[in-house]
Amino acid sequence: MTADTIRExxxxxxxxxxxxxxxxxxxxxxxxxxxxxxALDLAPASVSGMIKRLSEQGLxxxxxxxxxxxxAEGRRIALRMLRRHRVIESYLVxxxxxxxxxxxxxxxxxxxxxxxVLVERMAAALGNPLVDPHGDPIPGANGEMLELAxxxxxxxxxxxxxxxxxxxxxxxxxxxxxxxxxxxxxTAVTVVDRQPFRGPMTVRAPSxxxxxxxxxxxxxxxxxxxx
Amino acid sequence: MTADTIRExxxxxxxxxxxxxxxxxxxxxxxxxxxxxxALDLAPASVSGMIKRLSEQGLxxxxxxxxxxxxAEGRRIALRMLRRHRVIESYLVxxxxxxxxxxxxxxxxxxxxxxxVLVERMAAALGNPLVDPHGDPIPGANGEMLELAxxxxxxxxxxxxxxxxxxxxxxxxxxxxxxxxxxxxxTAVTVVDRQPFRGPMTVRAPSxxxxxxxxxxxxxxxxxxxx
DNA sequence: ATCAACACTTAGGATAAACTAAATTACCTG
DNA sequence: CAGGTAATTTAGTTTATCCTAAGTGTTGAT
Numbered sequence: 001m002t003a004d005t006i007r008e009x010x011x012x013x014x015x016x017x018x019x020x021x022x023x024x025x026x027x028x029x030x031x032x033x034x035x036x037x038x039a040l041d042l043a044p045a046s047v048s049g050m051i052k053r054l055s056e057q058g059l060x061x062x063x064x065x066x067x068x069x070x071x072a073e074g075r076r077i078a079l080r081m082l083r084r085h086r087v088i089e090s091y092l093v094x095x096x097x098x099x100x101x102x103x104x105x106x107x108x109x110x111x112x113x114x115x116x117v118l119v120e121r122m123a124a125a126l127g128n129p130l131v132d133p134h135g136d137p138i139p140g141a142n143g144e145m146l147e148l149a150x151x152x153x154x155x156x157x158x159x160x161x162x163x164x165x166x167x168x169x170x171x172x173x174x175x176x177x178x179x180x181x182x183x184x185x186x187t188a189v190t191v192v193d194r195q196p197f198r199g200p201m202t203v204r205a206p207s208x209x210x211x212x213x214x215x216x217x218x219x220x221x222x223x224x225x226x227x
Numbered sequence: 228m229t230a231d232t233i234r235e236x237x238x239x240x241x242x243x244x245x246x247x248x249x250x251x252x253x254x255x256x257x258x259x260x261x262x263x264x265x266a267l268d269l270a271p272a273s274v275s276g277m278i279k280r281l282s283e284q285g286l287x288x289x290x291x292x293x294x295x296x297x298x299a300e301g302r303r304i305a306l307r308m309l310r311r312h313r314v315i316e317s318y319l320v321x322x323x324x325x326x327x328x329x330x331x332x333x334x335x336x337x338x339x340x341x342x343x344v345l346v347e348r349m350a351a352a353l354g355n356p357l358v359d360p361h362g363d364p365i366p367g368a369n370g371e372m373l374e375l376a377x378x379x380x381x382x383x384x385x386x387x388x389x390x391x392x393x394x395x396x397x398x399x400x401x402x403x404x405x406x407x408x409x410x411x412x413x414t415a416v417t418v419v420d421r422q423p424f425r426g427p428m429t430v431r432a433p434s435x436x437x438x439x440x441x442x443x444x445x446x447x448x449x450x451x452x453x454x
Numbered sequence: 455a456t457c458a459a460c461a462c463t464t465a466g467g468a469t470a471a472a473c474t475a476a477a478t479t480a481c482c483t484g
Numbered sequence: 485c486a487g488g489t490a491a492t493t494t495a496g497t498t499t500a501t502c503c504t505a506a507g508t509g510t511t512g513a514t
Contacts, residue, residue, distance in 0.1 A: 013471065033492055046472050048493050053470085065479055065492055095322070096348045106342055113340035115333055121323045240501065260462055273502050275463050280500085292462055292509060 012112045015081050017050055021070055022078035030067030076143055083139040084111040084119050086132035091122040093133045100133040101175035135166030135185035150221035154214050161190040162222035169219050182207025239339045242308050244277055248297055249305035257294030306370040311338040311346050313359035318349040320360045327360040328402035362393030362412035377448035381441050388417045389449035396446050409434030
């Protein structure tokens with residue numbers, strides 16, 4: 001009986017915290033207050049306060065001085081936000097002429113304002129896509145998400161041929177650079193050379209040979225097969 | 228030099244106040260605190276407080292105990308919100324299968340979140356429409372608005388033929404009723420009979436003869452000519 | 455001309471979310 | 485294992501927006 005509390009609608013801030021925590025805990029580790037503060041561009045003390053509120057609402061599991069993880073409910077909400085964000089990005093790019101480097105900020109605001117109905121209409125209009133324009137998987141309406149075994153380009157061996165599937169960045173300038181270099185998702189590339197010690201690598205792409213720095217290569221997630 | 232202050236972005240609340248004041252002052256009269264409170268579903272005291280803040284920001288002209296009007300700047304912002312709202316409604320109906328009775332609430336939230344770029348993209352995608360699905364004129368990007376000489380159906384004389392152009396209501400149930408009665412904008416109707424003392428009237432529409440109450444007829448704005 | 459009713463404003467308080475400054479805890483290093 | 489550093493939390497303040505309660509202004513009816 002006490003199980004399903006009547007949940008009052010979350011604030012924008014709360015939604016942003018949950019999203020950020022979701023991202024930070026992708027690796028399985030709890031998210032630290034400072035990391036969260038950095039991700040959200042807030043003072044650590046502000047984050048401590050919000051962590052307390054969200055924990056009281058049952059959305060976070062907080063071990064003081066140890067960090068936070070999402071509860072099942074918190075995770076459900078985070079995935080809903082992620083779905084919204086990625087469906088919106090997909091729709092804006094496909095139907096309203098947005099480019100993949102400018103679409104993030106718009107989606108960041110809209111994701112807090114759209115209704116579930118609108119998200120589903122947009123998804124349906126696009127044929128329920130499984131990935132967004134950056135190659136990121138779009139969680140389903142029930143929270144299930146395609147999990148793909150991608151390898152960062154920075155870890156592909158010399159001689160190997162892979163396909164760029166996903167670009168792990170929201171930075172507009174970086175995304176434009178990647179597009180200009182002809183390394184968008186779907187591009188087949190072969191590693192020609194790799195320098196050690198996080199040095200640059202050389203890849204052959206349809207657009208020609210490119211020298212790619214290690215940090216950038218680490219953001220280009222690739223697959224060997226057709227997916 | 229002091230003329231153009233750097234204006235920090237308005238809050239959602241402020242935008243809603245400006246919109247409501249715009250509507251209430253359409254007739255030329257100043258808007259009273261109580262009317263505003265009713266329109267926004269807030270306590271009058273809260274409205275007094277916000278009026279003070281918005282006046283200090285130069286968006287309202289407030290005569291204590293006499294009501295408020297918009298300044299030029301306040302009006303500019305209100306028209307921008309109105310454009311957003313009506314462009315969004317138009318887009319959702321045209322492209323995402325919304326019906327005219329459900330679209331209002333969605334637009335009400337989105338109008339605070341969309342960028343100018345997105346609004347213009349949506350408008351362009353629809354060929355820059357001049358009216359929204361309810362027949363309300365959409366202000367231009369520069370604030371100019373088509374002003375049409377419409378007559379409420381409730382004031383059309385017996386025997387006269389007019390075309391419904393605009394429905395002045397945001398209430399979903401009422402809008403559904405109007406659609407069911409076949410009286411959406413664009414419909415040609417002839418007044419067959421009118422009862423006095425705000426009584427019902429009978430009109431002939433393509434869908435058949437309809438008896439329309441006075442209050443509803445007052446919401447159906449009509450024109451005689453092609454517009 | 456007064457006063458009751460209503461409209462409006464002021465005063466004071468609550469909540470959410472941010473901040474800074476100060477205190478506390480954890481952990482690594484020597 | 486003591487101490488220092490970095491991470492975290494607590495305490496107290498600020499801003500925006502709402503509230504209720506109380507006080508003030510306006511006005512129409514007698």
